[in-house]
Amino acid sequence: MNIDETMDFINSFSKSGKAITDLSRARGLMERVGNPEKQLKFIHVAGTNGKGSTVEYISNALIRSGFRTGQFTSPFITHYADRIRINGREIDEESLCEIAETVKNAADSRDYSQFEITMAIAMLWYVREKCDIVVLEVGIGGLLDCTNVIPSPVASVITSISLDHTAILGDTVEKIAVQKAGIVKENSAVVLSMYNKKSVGEIVGKAASEKGSLLIQPDADAFEILGISAEGSRFRYCGREYTAAMIGRWQCVNAVTAIEVCRYIRSCGFDVSEDNIAKSIETSRVKARVQFIGGNPPVIVDGGHNPDGVENVISFVRGIKCIAAVMGMVDSKDYESSVRRVAQYCDVIYTVDGFAYNCIPAEKLAETAGRYTLSDACTTLGEAVGKAKKYACENSGTVLVCGSLYLASEYLNNTEL
Numbered sequence: 001m002n003i004d005e006t007m008d009f010i011n012s013f014s015k016s017g018k019a020i021t022d023l024s025r026a027r028g029l030m031e032r033v034g035n036p037e038k039q040l041k042f043i044h045v046a047g048t049n050g051k052g053s054t055v056e057y058i059s060n061a062l063i064r065s066g067f068r069t070g071q072f073t074s075p076f077i078t079h080y081a082d083r084i085r086i087n088g089r090e091i092d093e094e095s096l097c098e099i100a101e102t103v104k105n106a107a108d109s110r111d112y113s114q115f116e117i118t119m120a121i122a123m124l125w126y127v128r129e130k131c132d133i134v135v136l137e138v139g140i141g142g143l144l145d146c147t148n149v150i151p152s153p154v155a156s157v158i159t160s161i162s163l164d165h166t167a168i169l170g171d172t173v174e175k176i177a178v179q180k181a182g183i184v185k186e187n188s189a190v191v192l193s194m195y196n197k198k199s200v201g202e203i204v205g206k207a208a209s210e211k212g213s214l215l216i217q218p219d220a221d222a223f224e225i226l227g228i229s230a231e232g233s234r235f236r237y238c239g240r241e242y243t244a245a246m247i248g249r250w251q252c253v254n255a256v257t258a259i260e261v262c263r264y265i266r267s268c269g270f271d272v273s274e275d276n277i278a279k280s281i282e283t284s285r286v287k288a289r290v291q292f293i294g295g296n297p298p299v300i301v302d303g304g305h306n307p308d309g310v311e312n313v314i315s316f317v318r319g320i321k322c323i324a325a326v327m328g329m330v331d332s333k334d335y336e337s338s339v340r341r342v343a344q345y346c347d348v349i350y351t352v353d354g355f356a357y358n359c360i361p362a363e364k365l366a367e368t369a370g371r372y373t374l375s376d377a378c379t380t381l382g383e384a385v386g387k388a389k390k391y392a393c394e395n396s397g398t399v400l401v402c403g404s405l406y407l408a409s410e411y412l413n414n415t416e417l
Contacts, residue, residue, distance in 0.1 A: 143182020322397025
């Protein structure tokens with residue numbers, strides 16, 4: 001298949017696939033392509049927020065230490081191939097097409113999800129390219145996520161847990177935690193990020209105990225934020241100072257999680273030095289995670305779309321004079337509370353739709369935002385960005401593009417904006 005045929009094949013499957021109650025469908029697909037997951041070692045990362053950044057920190061520390069490292073993230077940020085990487089290099093077009101044809105020949109049902117098909121492609125590529133280890137991000141949840149077909153990983157990782165995907169995972173943090181803790185497996189360890197609710201810790205601890213898995217939690221008393229600016233974030237952990245290229249308090253928390261993962265896997269044969277861990281934190285970046293783009297005016301792009309994700313970007317922008325926001329959200333998210341929180345720190349919000357099939361109409365979003373600040377519904381992203389930049393320039397301010405990773409992706413992909 002050529003690249004157009006390959007993408008037509010992948011896109012012929014729905015995003016979620018037919019509803020499931022177990023992992024038999026994903027296991028069946030893996031069996032039909034030769035069970036590549038059984039030939040690989042993994043670090044398995046779940047959580048509501050912080051997964052992508054934590055994957056990047058861990059991966060880059062491994063890469064710097066000489067390990068051939070697969071990276072699997074969800075969803076893609078700007079284009080399909082950016083979710084499947086080895087040592088930072090995306091899957092090449094020729095390999096993608098060849099392996100997709102193998103998966104196509106093995107796919108015996110239309111019930112599969114795009115994510116299951118993508119995972120099969122990725123696993124086959126990682127085996128072909130002889131990866132030493134794969135840092136694997138969960139799609140949604142954990143227990144019933146197709147990535148959970150892997151054997152016991154070197155380590156499991158659970159980042160911040162909060163409310164998101166409640167229709168699928170449950171309407172309380174505790175119900176969601178049960179789903180996330182489903183990735184804990186035998187003869188392994190699980191690292192749980194700081195500042196999760198006590199009840200989350202109890203649920204993950206119980207899962208670890210039942211599986212005979214070691215529970216590791218960072219020492220919050222040994223953690224201190226030293227400073228956060230547009231240039232990055234500085235923090236101290238266990239007596240050592242670190243500088244993170246990524247911006248925000250939660251990026252420091254994610255970095256501490258990665259530190260503990262890397263320290264644990266050192267005991268499993270992956271010799272990752274403290275200096276390589278620190279250098280990874282200093283250099284790792286993920287697009288659309290409080291991404292600061294300098295210019296006149298400067299622009300901050302963030303894909304946070306749930307309450308905790310919104311709080312992360314707010315914690316950075318609350319000290320900035322004059323924010324002109326471009327905001328769009330999808331109807332599966334708690335848009336009212338997100339708009340209310342963002343609006344408290346914005347002089348004006350220009351709302352948009354059209355960047356995803358289930359966008360909140362721009363007029364509806366503007367009506368909500370208008371209860372708290374100036375708002376204006378725009379017909380295109382270009383119009384919204386143009387108005388926001390004009391307002392920011394006239395008032396020595398900053399533009400914030402936020403509300404959805406789909407919106408952030410469209411902005412980053414549009415070089416004319």
